[in-house]
Amino acid sequence: MSKHAAGRPLSPHLGVWRWSPTMASSIFHRVSGVGNSLGLLVLAWWFVALASGPEAYATFVAAASSAMGRFILFGFTVSLCFHFLNGIRHIVWDTGHGFDVSKSAAWSWFNFVGAIVLALIIWVLGYANLGAL
Amino acid sequence: MSLRTPLSRVRGHGSAKEGAHLWIAQRATAIALVPLGLFLVASVMATIGIPYEAARAYLAQPLVSISLVLFVIASLWHARIGLGEVVADYASSDRTRVLLLLLFNFLAFGLGAACLLAVLRIYFAG
Numbered sequence: 001m002s003k004h005a006a007g008r009p010l011s012p013h014l015g016v017w018r019w020s021p022t023m024a025s026s027i028f029h030r031v032s033g034v035g036n037s038l039g040l041l042v043l044a045w046w047f048v049a050l051a052s053g054p055e056a057y058a059t060f061v062a063a064a065s066s067a068m069g070r071f072i073l074f075g076f077t078v079s080l081c082f083h084f085l086n087g088i089r090h091i092v093w094d095t096g097h098g099f100d101v102s103k104s105a106a107w108s109w110f111n112f113v114g115a116i117v118l119a120l121i122i123w124v125l126g127y128a129n130l131g132a133l
Numbered sequence: 134m135s136l137r138t139p140l141s142r143v144r145g146h147g148s149a150k151e152g153a154h155l156w157i158a159q160r161a162t163a164i165a166l167v168p169l170g171l172f173l174v175a176s177v178m179a180t181i182g183i184p185y186e187a188a189r190a191y192l193a194q195p196l197v198s199i200s201l202v203l204f205v206i207a208s209l210w211h212a213r214i215g216l217g218e219v220v221a222d223y224a225s226s227d228r229t230r231v232l233l234l235l236l237f238n239f240l241a242f243g244l245g246a247a248c249l250l251a252v253l254r255i256y257f258a259g
Contacts, residue, residue, distance in 0.1 A: 030215075033212070033215045033216075033219075034215075034216065034219065036208075036212065037212040040208060040209065040212060040244060041244070043205075043248070044247050044248050044251075046177075047205075047247070047248045047251035047252055047255075048247055048248075048251045050185075050188060050189060050251065050255060051250070051251035051254040051255050052251075054185045057185050057188070058185070080174075084167070087163050087166075087167075088167065091160065091163060094160060122174060122178070125178060126177075126178050126181055129178055129179075129181065129182065130181060130182040131182075
């Protein structure tokens with residue numbers, strides 16, 4: 001079933017849907033999951049650099065604290081926060097609760113806004129920890 | 134060549150009797166990752182900006198090492214299932230699907246081995 005017969009018409013399944021909050025949160029749950037998987041590569045770099053020695057660690061810290069490094073790490077933080085919040089919602093869904101339309105739409109919005117707020121809080125705390133604030 | 138639809142071929146045979154283990158493992162690792170993920174973020178925040186030796190000393194604490202080892206196992210397990218799901222949904226051919234699944238498995242086990250060895254090295258060095 002994996003091969004489409006050549007020349008057969010496909011239903012316009014991608015272009016015809018109006019975006020809804022639940023659809024967006026479902027798609028971004030996947031996107032952030034893939035993003036978090038990429039983040040595990042950075043985590044591995046952190047561990048291996050710390051185990052390898054001061055020079056390897058300095059290289060990692062220099063890369064992570066560069067402007068590009070901070071931008072990417074902030075992206076990973078938002079991705080992690082969204083997957084965290086929306087993952088909790090998935091666990092609640094698995095118990096059979098929270099399925100009515102208005103509640104699940106509101107919860108989707110909450111997860112998007114919450115992910116950004118949570119990521120900002122983490123970064124503010126991080127900078128405060130550094131003594132930069 | 135059979136003219137029967139795929140649906141009619143499987144009808145009446147009951148369930149596949151297996152396959153639920155991935156669904157359950159995905160949920161179990163997700164629940165484990167709630168506290169472990171919070172702990173990872175706390176560990177990263179505790180070590181940013183501090184000198185190399187201090188960061189090593191922080192990670193070498195038994196509870197920190199154990200939590201990070203558990204995070205590595207749970208997150209790679211969870212990622213392997215999730216990425217497998219994405220591949221199963223979108224891979225356009227069986228060859229792509231098998232190659233990507235193989236790649237994700239090698240990556241998960243390879244990264245797992247690298248992370249665990251690194252954390253254990255830091256832990257045993259004290």
